[in-house]
Amino acid sequence: MTTPLLQMKGIGKSFGANRVLQDVHLDLFAGEVHILAGENGAGKSTLINILGGVHQDYEGQILLDGTARQFKSVLEAARHGIAVIHQELSLVNTLSVADNLFLGREVCRWSWLQRTSMLAQARQWLAALDLDIDVTCPVEQYPVGIRQMIEICKALSLQSRIMVMDEPTSALTEPESQRLFGLIDTLKQRGVGIIYITHKMEEIYRIGDRITVLRDGQAIGTARSHLLPQDTLVTWMVGRTIQEQFPNHAPHTGEVCLQARHFTVPDPDRRGACVVDHVNLAVHAGEIVGVAGLQGSGNSALLNGLFGTFGRRVQGDVQINGRPYTAFSPGHSIARGMALVTNDRKTTGLIASMNIIQNVTLASLKAFCEGGFLQPKAERRAAAQQSRALNLKASSLNEDMDCLSGGNQQKVVLAKWLETRPRILLLDDPCRGVDIGAKHEIYELMTRLCTEGVAIVLVSSEMPELLCMSDRILVMHRGQVTLALNRDEATQEKILYAALGKRNNA
Ligand SMILES: Nc1ncnc2c1ncn2[C@@H]1O[C@H](COP(=O)(O)OP(=O)(O)OP(=O)(O)O)[C@@H](O)[C@H]1O
Ligand SMILES: [Mg+2]
Incomplete structure (x- = not known):
């Protein structure tokens, strides 16, 4: 039997008292797409952040080609051929598209930046995704979908053996997603192993070779996708059937x-x-x-x-x-x-350093004021009610946004606007x-x-x-x-x- 490109064995992780991963096993072979599925807050992003060198304190082992590795940084993981497209985009908004693509690996000659060749190379990478944009413009000028494509392009340009994609199509439209799937097929033929996180059913069955489901930090099961019917998959994910x-x-x-x-x-x-x-x-x-x-x-x-x-x-x-x-x-x-739920929760939806209560009441503060003073009890009550209604998963209402999973952050954005009635x-x-x-x-x-x-x-x-x-x-x-x-x-x-x-x- 061939050795998997990657094996993650017995992975465990806690944030403070919050146990988020427990004895998770995952392996990945060359040329396969391994889907990681599961509810919001199940631990998917945490698992791949461990693989990508973002979190260094965890239990268990990571093996590449059968050899145990421990990454002390994101850069070290990248050097070992692991590229990650993160769920919350990690581009530097004030830098240009080209500068973002080359960040940390600028092309130099005798310590001079080779701008012309960098720009040409950047354009070439973007062309692979049919993306015709000005590479000298700051990233912040582009809408979230384009930024997501730039992020994908950046990961592709690393030419890694292991690609991790954390909801890469969440802001992409149908034709753009199709283009990505075409590229994924090419990568597979080149022997790249891909871990792919998504909440979209069609995608799971369109590109997935195998599926692993996480629920509450534990691996519920792994199966070949053509042998796992959709209703079983859904039951694995949410613990009940959804008709x-x-x-x-x-x-x-x-x-x-x-x-x-x-x-x-x-x-x-x-x-x-x-x-x-x-x-x-x-x-x-x-x-x-x-x-x-x-x-x-x-x-x-x-x-x-x-x-x-x-x-x-x-x-x-x-x-x-x-x-x-x-x-x-x-x-x-x-x-x-009127209320507007924007498509970019990180920039326009939430304030990361504020907690759930503060974010939920942000657009309706007047309703929580009495005699010019905020009423913390009323604010807490409202936030508790909204988070119950939306089934928000967080260890407490005092949790800051950076500590919530992507989907749970999205629920806070919705809660904020629903609170304005x-x-x-x-x-x-x-x-x-x-x-x-x-x-x-x-x-x-x-x-x-x-x-x-x-x-x-x-x-x-x-x-x-x-x-x-x-x-x-x-x-x-x-x-x-x-x-x-x-x-x-x-x-x-x-x-x-x-x-x-x-x-x-x-
Ligand atoms: N930096 C952090 N500090 C504290 N808790 C965290 C942190 N990152 C994640 N968590 C917690 O870990 C749990 C798992 O989160 P994770 O982001 O891995 O979920 P996920 O499966 O990716 O969900 P989603 O589908 O919503 O993106 C959640 O309960 C979350 O609140
Ligand atoms: Mg996530």
Whole structure:
């Protein structure tokens, strides 16, 4: 029998008193994709952070080609051929794309930086992912999906033998994910071993050769993916069966809550250009309007523009509940009953150094003030209620965001906005990184909010979510709405076709 590329044996890990991994075994062979699945907070990222040299104090053993290794740093793990695409993106936002790609391994000649060859090489790497962006621009200028592609590109460029991908497609749209899968096939043929973490069922079965499931820090089982039926997999993950992923959502259409006519968001970087171009939108009480589109199509910018993220730079007529709205600032939007769950929890969703209670109450502090003083007991009560409703997994409500798993951070973002009791809810990829059980709960929550007359606009990178949850779907391309579909006429093909900018939709 061939020796596995990698063996992780009896891995255990605690954070303080919190035991998060217990006697976990995982192995990886050359040329295979080994899926690591499990609920939010199960310990997946912690396990691969141990492999990647992020955590050095753990129990158990790591063997590469049968030889025991202990990595004292991320750099040491990288030197041993381990590349990690982290769940929370690890790029330096103020540095350029090229500088990020070469960080720590700049090309020098007689101690001079070889900028021209670095830029050329960076462009070549990006081209492998069909990514046509300016490599000299700071990373922070790009939306989260592009940043995720840059992160993937960085890991690919290391040409490692072991690649770890922690939810690499969580902010990618369908065609971008397909491109990544193509690259994964190539890597497999070259003998690279890949550990792949995802909450997306289709991906597990599309690319996985074997699957290991973690639950509450323990490995529940490992199986070849074609021998593990989906319902067994789900039971392994959440400890119960989940019948249907999407609840029955019947529209409860009432009055128009949010109306935009010729809504336009100018491009901050290119004079005369727009990222949202004369979009018309009407959302009724109790209705979910889905907005599809590729990265940079303007769907995220539409939500942000309406919410006031760009201030009064936007143009067009907007009405909330029949009354004109021109203030365009997040504060005013919140006061008018609007909430925006952004797609980038790290930068715009949460404050990492604040705890759960502070984050949950952040957008509704007024409700917790009495005589100018915050009421900590009321804040705690609200946070406890939200975390119960969303099934938040944390050792205490005083836990800072950096100590929560990715999916649980996402739940805090949702909790924060639900706490404002919105009447118009703008959701930009609300289930990003959320496990299958929690997704089901969020979909039920959306359905319940609709019956209460809340109007929802849903941008999502996940096609099944858009198709099954939306009453109507608008497809955007280059800032414009190129297609509008009712629920019963919407198909994945039609949406993709229009999202790619093809006019003649069959
Ligand atoms: N730096 C840290 N300090 C303290 N606790 C942590 C830290 N990182 C993770 N944890 C805890 O470890 C547990 C496992 O988290 P981990 O991030 O590994 O989960 P996960 O399986 O990757 O979940 P998700 O699917 O949500 O990303 C969680 O309970 C989390 O709160
Ligand atoms: Mg994780």
